[in-house]
Amino acid sequence: MNRMRIKTGRVLAAWLLFFIPSLLPGVSVASVAHLLLAAWCFSPLLLLRPMQPVVFGGLALLGCLNIVHASFFGALADEFFLATMLRTTPGETVEFLPTVPGSAWMAVGLWLLACAWAGHTLWRTLPGLRGSSLLLRRVWQGAGLFWALVLVYVLVQQLNANTFMRKAKSLYPLHMVRATMRQQEIANGLFQPPLLPVAPADSGAQVDTVVVVLGESATAQRWSLLGYQGGDTNAPLASLPDMAVTTVLAQGWNTAAALPFMLTGMSARDSTARQAPSFIDLARHAGYKTFAFTNSRFFSAQEDFFSYALRRSSTVYQKVGNGDLDEVLTASLRDALADPAPRKLIVLHTYGSHPLPQERTPLGYRPLADAYDSSVRYSSDLLAQWTELLAAASTNRSALLLYTSDHGVLLPPCAEDYRHGAGLSSLEVPMLVWANPAIRTQHASVLPDFALQPPADGPAPAAEHTNALLAETAIRAVGYGALLAQPDWPGSTNPGLDGRSWAELRQRNACTLQ
Secondary structure, eight states: HHHHHHHHEEEEEEEETTTGGGGGGOOOOHHHHHHHHOOOOOOOOGOOGGHHHHHHHHHHHHHHHHHHHHHHHHOOOOOHHHHHHHHHHHHHHHHHHHGGGGGHHHHHHHHHHHHHHHHHHHHHHHHHTTOOOOOHHHHHHHHHHHHHHHHHHHHHOOOOOOHHHHTTTTTTTTHHHHHHHHHHHHHHHTTTOOOSSOOOGGGGGGSEEEEEEEEEEEOOOGGGTTTTTTTOOOHHTTTTTTTTEEEOOOSSSSSSHHHHHHHHOOOOOHHHHHHHTOOHHHHTTTTTTEEEEEEEOTTTTSSHHHHHHHHTTTTEEEESSSSOOOGGHHHHHHHHHHHEEEEEEEEEEEOOTOOOOSSSSOTTSSSSHHHHHHHHHHHHHHHHHHHHHHHHHTTSSEEEEEEEOOOOOOOOSSSSSBBOOSSSSHEEEEEEEEEOOOHHOOGGGSHHHHHHHHHOOOOOOOSSBBBHHHHHHHHHHHOOOOGGSSSTOOOBSEEEEEEEEEEHHSSSTTTTTO
């Protein structure tokens, strides 16, 4: 009898082990209760012996993914992880792997060893206990009854799959099922045409040439124009007239979560559900010739939210690089500026400082000791060069250049190196607005508040905006400012993230936001 109890205890412990990753976001009474509940609910899977290798292997692999994801963001893998995984090329994967913390690799190794023990224990021990362990029979019977009651509840309440998964997401590993469903919702809505305004654009408010630069992995905490003292990272921009900079709040830790806000002013899921137009859609609708040039890495043959949002309303769309140095975009900008179209919107999608900053500058280019600071300086060189090209091409016409980054990065000492992560420096990103004198005299209403004020001697205070302000400003610049006055527009004032205000985020631990 004692031997049977010992074997039963080993079986239960082995099965519980597969659910341990559910505790990665944090250990609490609730999270431990959810772990036990999940292990109990899914225990009938142990009765399907032919499927056990698939179950054990799947849980082990999912645990590895969650360990790596949590090492960056302190949370389990989600739909943004899936979107990132689907668009990541082999080359980018090779560059990404060195950024994974060493502690995460060690945890993955230990996890796989533990899973090997658990799988071996369950495979060998369960057959002898299935008919003799009363405790296991009671566990399986209770779980069966639980699912029967769930089925009745679903039928009575007439819950659809989305509603059910929203209620059941705390049962590990159903979070991945919900993430997959949310990602599929985005994919299903991807090719729905945007709902464009019926009212015509305000031609009196239209800027002749608008250049929008989409940055990558730039944190405001390393912009010298915003107060950084460790190096003159923005020296090329410091002498440019008619320029304003501020700090805005990113709306996610990675491109999949954050970039949609810069294109449409809302998340990818909300954008597709509401068929929201991007600022490029609105520019084309307003009569602009639209150009989009990208240096981002993604699968050219596979459409996703970002590539489609950039391409669908672009008169000219070109992938001019695949994670090359961002100077590859300069020739395309010069050609677009020379185009005779009376009104143009030009988008440059950069690769910025992602993912290894030491690889994001030309060979031998090290103006600053720190590799990340040098990458910011290189981006500043290009922004200054692109602004000068725009100014030269628009001597008698109104011209506007906008820049912000999708998100920032974790900085030492919060991380071993510069990488994605859930910290304040990942959320605080720079925003730059350059407007020539024609705009300031004729179209000042299109400019955000921080760009209307004269430059101060010190760094500009953080504006109470998210980086969706880029989309809003571009929308105003092409004549659709009235669109932003609608009560259901998400807006960018008084920003926050996941229900937490910016003021609250600043009061938390800067490295973890806990």
